[in-house]
Amino acid sequence: MTEVAEKRPRKERKENADRRRRQLLDAARRSILKNGLARTTLATVATEAGLSQGVAVFYFKSKGGLLTAVLQDLYESYEVHWAGALDAAGPDPKKRLWALVDADFSVEASGPDVLPLWFAFWGELRFTEDYAVIAEAFDDRRSDAVAAVWRGLMPEADALEAAQMAEWMDTLTDGYWLRLHVSPDTFDREAARLATRQCLERLLPDLA
Template sequence: MARVSQEHLDARRRQILVGARRCFTRNGFHATSMQDVLAEVGLSAGAVYRYFRGKDEIVAVIVGEVLESVRQSYVAVADADPPPPPDTVVASVFQRMRETIGEVWDESPGLPQLLIQVWSESLRNQKFADTLNEGYQRMCEEWVLLVRRYQAHGWVCPEADAENVARVFVAMMQGYFVQVALISRWDPDDFVAGLSSLVSMSLPRPRA
């Protein structure tokens, strides 16, 4: 029997994740069954269960990838000197997410409602809770580094607790997704524009 290459295995795993993500963003997490996922990706149950134990594990992986994509966006701008202001950082996050999970921005209920469902589910599902806690902790760590650089450039009060400020920035992003999921569609570019106006009113841009 021919040996299956790692490249083939990785491609098949990615096929399952992409298909499952389409199902979840189209129908929501709870309304999607594993049979729906199997039909979407055109694979047998055995082929899918070779990679994932069930729907919960697939969702956890998808959410973990989204959070890691956001974190990598922070990493990509962290070395700039002077550091980019928060509105530029957030714009880069949205751009990276558009590139990596593009269909989520256009389909309903989409990523925001999927996140709300996962947040709710994490109250009883420890795997979800661990995935979210790890992802948000890593994001906070990147924001802490940025805040400390803002302090060094005179953008944020040097006496401020960098972790507290970082958590406010993370909460701001969470609040955006909550509003989109529960109230109305809010274009990410409009969110960035509002944040830019707020920043320009209240704080000076970083000095070189």
């Protein structure tokens, strides 16, 4: 009984810390959407979260630490989303391919509260090593997963060709994400999803 009683407060403290950290990460996202990366500070995030600046400093130490954590969280959320779509699609490679396309043009991956965050951080990859390291690690796993799908679709192709198809697919998606970001009033996610499907079907007619 004593041991359980001693452990419970530590568990509660961890749960409270996790909630507070999540609160600050979500507030940082909102601050970036409102103010951009450059004008987002520990103070703007604390205000957005309804907390003191000292709390933000306690959890993230600096603006750089906080923004790096936001990018890590953004990529983790995206990976959970597309990996979950693959798992739900089952083993059929065609279903897995369309699951990836659908996931990329869902509101969770490319909605109006997410796309501006991607492009804000991507604009800084060349100048912030921590951002570049995070992006490279996640992008490598994504590329491997997409290439595996294409290997299933083209069993006669070699690994290089499958990797090239994966690169073309993600480049296509990135292009449509950019168009959605800069022209949200004249282009929508459903149009982008359908256009992506049509393009991939032309690359590999067996998909149709």
